[in-house]
Amino acid sequence: MPHSLPYRVLLVLPDAAAGGGHLMNMRLADQLTRRGWVVDIALLFDRNEHSDYRENFSRLRFISLHADRRLKRVLLPLRLARLAREYHLVLAGLDLAATNYGYLAARIAKRPFVSWMHIAFDEHSQFVPQFSRKLSLWIYRRLTHIVFPSRGARDSLERALDGQPPSAQWHIIDNFHEVGRSAAVTATPPxxxxxxxxxxxxxxxxxxxxxxxxxxxxxxxxxxxxxxxxxxxxxxxxxxxxxxxxxxxxxxxxxxxxxxxxxxxxxxxxxxxxxxxxxxxxxxxxxxxxxxxxxxxxxxxxxxxxxxxxxxxxxxxxxxxxxxxxxxxxxxxxxxxxxxxxxxxxxxxxxxxxxSPETIVPQWESLLGNLIRNTSAHEVVTSP
CATH class of the missing domain: 3.40.50.2000 (Glycogen Phosphorylase B;)
Structure with a gap:
């Protein structure tokens, strides 16, 4: 189906924790929003709330799903899928929970899906429960589009999967740094x-x-x-x-x-x-x-x-x-x-x-825009 701006992207994160991966997601969402996209952030869990994000990225809409309890976790793919139907594409901003739930929701909602991996997964997953590692590997074998910030991160997942799946399309897009972006006032160091x-x-x-x-x-x-x-x-x-x-x-x-x-x-x-x-x-x-x-x-x-x-x-x-x-x-x-x-x-x-954002963000616009334009997904359902 033909598309025109604004493209609507649902960015899935496990929580609002402080950290480089989370910060990069906020920066990308903010940059795309400044370029005319609609990017809303779905926070799966209430843990690790970091309030600076809402203050420093005031353009962004945060949607809290409060799925910390077991029953809400079971229903989370369906709830997230219902939300995903309001968007052209689902982007999981981190590995493990964000990718696992995001993938299931995108499949149910029949939306294109992209996973953004910020870590050397083979090494990182040695420190997570075996069930989580096995579930993630099962899903990564089925994903078409994964974005890595470095060749080393790509190679790490390839080791974990014993090779890149034949149908997978893997992309490397560097992280970017915004000079003077922070709105926070920091006292002079002692x-x-x-x-x-x-x-x-x-x-x-x-x-x-x-x-x-x-x-x-x-x-x-x-x-x-x-x-x-x-x-x-x-x-x-x-x-x-x-x-x-x-x-x-x-x-x-x-x-x-x-x-x-x-x-x-x-x-x-x-x-x-x-x-x-x-x-x-x-x-x-x-x-x-x-x-x-x-x-x-x-x-x-x-x-x-x-x-x-x-x-x-x-x-x-x-x-x-x-x-x-x-x-x-x-x-x-x-x-x-x-x-x-x-x-x-x-x-x-x-x-x-x-x-710089001027170098990196257009790569994201090209990737996400092409996926949206080339998909035969159903029309976006806008909430009343």
Missing amino acids: AHVFSQPVVLSIGRLSAQKAYDRLIRIHASLRNKGAPHHLVILGEGPERVRLQALAAALRVSDSIFLPGHVSNPQPWLSAATVFALCSLYEGLPLVLIEALQAGLPVAAMACPAGPREILDDGETGILVPADDETALESAITRLLTNPALRATYAERGKRKADAY
């Missing part, structure tokens, strides 16, 4: 934190981010006489364990965990080095933000994304995955060599230009 050079990292305090590595590296460097502070912006379930580790290594007074910061730009601008030590990623938005801010990066080459963002070590120091000794050496080089920091800062800013 001066005493930056009384020494700062190694900064940003992310959820979770096992995936492996911040115990940075704490051990920080303690080692301090013991070797390298004065600096470690700052990790973010919140999560690992806070108590990380604080206990810092206390055991006697570095509590030089490690700062300020919690979630809506606008990290002042911290990025004031820091000396950015470090990433995750077990796995997808295409870490924080690395792009660090490059754009001119902050030199030292990162482990975990699956997936750091190698692509840092161009195999051209735009930042890349060390082998899981190699704490190599990461400590890279951080030391950057802390002690201003000329090296300046070199990587310049290269990083040039690379960050490739991740």
Whole structure:
């Protein structure tokens, strides 16, 4: 059937949690809305409510389905399908619950469906219940269109599935960074934190981010006489364990965990080095933000994304995955060599230009627009 703008997209998320994947979904929905699309966000569960989204992305409509109880979970595909009939296309913004429920709803509603994967799935799914992993793999084998933020993320799913299904059409679209986009007002970082050079990292305090590595590296460097502070912006379930580790290594007074910061730009601008030590990623938005801010990066080459963002070590120091000794050496080089920091800062800013909305969002418009125009789905039913 012929279509004309505005195209209507239902973007499915499990919740409104803080995190890079969620933030990218908000940014994409906002960018498409600014370009004339209608993109509404269906939140499946009430957990992890992060109110900044509603404030910072006021153009967007959030639809809460409140499916936290068992009966509502059972009925969720039907409820979501009824909602999906009001849209031309269903986009699942994350893996697992969003993709599983979104796919079932789109099938029932006879709407085209796209899954957006933000993580190295093969590695990530080792930490989820076996039933969830098996269900997700069953669904991914049946999906036609999946979007990945990096080649590494694509390769990770291919490993999990033992190959790309013959009928699948997989797409790689990079994440993007919006300079000065945040509407949140952030207080100037405390001066005493930056009384020494700062190694900064940003992310959820979770096992995936492996911040115990940075704490051990920080303690080692301090013991070797390298004065600096470690700052990790973010919140999560690992806070108590990380604080206990810092206390055991006697570095509590030089490690700062300020919690979630809506606008990290002042911290990025004031820091000396950015470090990433995750077990796995997808295409870490924080690395792009660090490059754009001119902050030199030292990162482990975990699956997936750091190698692509840092161009195999051209735009930042890349060390082998899981190699704490190599990461400590890279951080030391950057802390002690201003000329090296300046070199990587310049290269990083040039690379960050490739991740602008003007470059990335038209790729999404082309993909989603073509799927909508080429589908023979039923007419959109608009609620009274």
